[in-house]
Amino acid sequence: MLITQLKSKETIEELAQGKIVIINCHGCKEVYFPEHQADELQKELSASKEVTQIITTDYICNSENLMLQLKKHMDKINAADTILVFSCGVGIQTVAGQFQDKKVYSCCDTYQLPGFQGVTALNVDCGQCGECYLNGTGGICPITACSKSLINGQCGGAKNGMCEVDKDMECGWERIYRKLEKMNKLDNMKYDVPKVRNFGISKEK
16 A cells, blocks of 8 residues: 655645646556645645646556546646646656656655555656655656666766666666756756655654
């Protein structure tokens, strides 16, 4: 089981810039999603921000299903400055992968709970660490996209864009760099102290 928890209202308001499209995922029953809380927050955002579309669908972790569900909303999505995603960490990574030139942000953190994890075939992974890095790394998780789970940048062992640990795997941090470059957000990589992962958060849930 997974559980998603909304990020703070202040954090989400800070992410909500320009024309905004919101995507909710109400799919996988192995994931608890705080529907009522998300709905109330989105009503407040709509009153104070330029929210042009709220889309509620299911299984956005499946890229083919995602694009099929979003097809009728593409005009609003193409015109948007920001896409806010309310889903588990897998869903946000899938959306970010489909919209490479958009600012795609996660409005939830994902925690692991004991029990059935689901059987959906996935192309991306979520570490369920409860302290999501996706909003600072272009929607690409450094915990799962990097063989070493590095959070402070590339290790230096990559060659021709490929990981030194797994020769068939792209370097996660090169992917992050390219995505941030497209988003004109390379300043995200300029910080003095990396946000160290707190392993205790997921254990407390």
